[in-house]
Amino acid sequence: MDEVFKALADASRRSLLDRLHARNGQTLNQLCEGLAMTRQAVTKHLAILEEANLVTTIRHGREKLHYLNPVPIHQIGERWIKKFERGKLAALGELKRQLEKRDE
Amino acid sequence: MDEVFKALADASRRSLLDRLHARNGQTLNQLCEGLAMTRQAVTKHLAILEEANLVTTIRHGREKLHYLNPVPIHQIGERWIKKFERGKLAALGELKRQLEKRDE
DNA sequence: ATAATAGGCAACCAAATGGTTGCATGTCAA
DNA sequence: TTGACATGCAACCATTTGGTTGCCTATTAT
Numbered sequence: 605m606d607e608v609f610k611a612l613a614d615a616s617r618r619s620l621l622d623r624l625h626a627r628n629g630q631t632l633n634q635l636c637e638g639l640a641m642t643r644q645a646v647t648k649h650l651a652i653l654e655e656a657n658l659v660t661t662i663r664h665g666r667e668k669l670h671y672l673n674p675v676p677i678h679q680i681g682e683r684w685i686k687k688f689e690r691g692k693l694a695a696l697g698e699l700k701r702q703l704e705k706r707d708e
Numbered sequence: 709m710d711e712v713f714k715a716l717a718d719a720s721r722r723s724l725l726d727r728l729h730a731r732n733g734q735t736l737n738q739l740c741e742g743l744a745m746t747r748q749a750v751t752k753h754l755a756i757l758e759e760a761n762l763v764t765t766i767r768h769g770r771e772k773l774h775y776l777n778p779v780p781i782h783q784i785g786e787r788w789i790k791k792f793e794r795g796k797l798a799a800l801g802e803l804k805r806q807l808e809k810r811d812e
Numbered sequence: 813a814t815a816a817t818a819g820g821c822a823a824c825c826a827a828a829t830g831g832t833t834g835c836a837t838g839t840c841a842a
Numbered sequence: 843t844t845g846a847c848a849t850g851c852a853a854c855c856a857t858t859t860g861g862t863t864g865c866c867t868a869t870t871a872t
Contacts, residue, residue, distance in 0.1 A: 606719050609713075609716055609717045609722070610717050612713055612716075612717070613713045613714050613716070613717035614859090614860085615710050616860085618713070618788075621792075625791070625792060631818075631819090632818070632819065633817090633818065633819085641860090641861075642861075642862065642863085643818095643819080644820090644821090644861080644862075644863085645860070645861055645862075647819080647820075648859095648860075648861080649860085665818090665868095665869060665870075666817070666818045666819070666868060666869040666870065667817095667818065667819085667869090668818080668819070672792075674792045674793065677789055677792045677793075678789070678792070678793055680789060681785055681789040681790075681793070684722075685781055685782070685784060685785040685789065686785075687729070688725070688729060688776075688778045688781045688782070689778065689781075689782055689785070718829090718830085720830085735848075735849090736848070736849065737847090737848065737849085745830090745831075746831075746832065746833085747848090747849080748831085748832075748833085748850090748851095749830070749831055749832075751849080751850075752829095752830075752831080753830085769838095769839060769840075769848090770838065770839040770840065770847070770848050770849070771839095771848065771849085772848080772849065
């Protein structure tokens with residue numbers, strides 16, 4: 605879980621996921637196109653995404669195809685974000701109450 | 709958006725949010741209790757959470773009360789996670805297809 | 813066979829991160 | 843009013859991070 609959050613913390617990595625979401629199964633060089641980064645930097649980002657299980661790769665000859673795995677993202681939504689949606693109104697209500705109380 | 713992801717990337721900060729979710733409106737010292745960190749470290753974490761608008765504070769005399777703001781978390785869910793839930797099955801389907809193709 | 817292509821590995825670097833200690837300030841209570 | 847309490851500020855430190863360059867290996871196409 606921590607690895608997923610850490611992986612998502614970087615804008616470059618999120619944009620790599622976006623690219624894979626737009627077109628799945630791209631090679632390293634395809635993913636590098638148009639980015640202001642060296643290939644090696646992208647390799648490192650992809651390694652972190654793979655470590656977090658957000659990306660799966662398949663070697664195909666000399667090419668390495670990268671596939672998005674949306675499951676960990678979904679889990680963040682289910683196990684983490686939903687927890688804070690319950691009681692969202694309650695929290696804001698309490699905050700409002702305190703803000704008003706401030707002026708007493 | 710980036711600030712929110714960055715803020716959520718640290719386990720200590722997520723646990724601070726958890727604590728506020730359990731009991732909203734705590735002081736700095738209350739939030740420090742039981743943590744293996746100095747007060748100043750917690751202060752820094754709270755500053756980052758505040759910067760990301762995940763926590764709002766209200767001064768009350770010499771105390772500073774911290775309140776959870778669940779809105780940015782909700783936005784991550786709406787604007788980011790949901791995007792990857794659509795097409796989740798499609799992505800996995802394509803992955804499966806490739807995995808099978810590998811053995812040809 | 814050999815050149816071009818796709819990717820991997822390792823060393824290095826600057827800046828950001830997460831933490832510390834020490835001291836200062838503001839507020840409350842006796 | 844003075845001591846205790848709650849928080850703030852700043853300097854410092856080690857490690858991690860995000861990036862680079864240079865070179866190596868494996869596969870494909872001519």
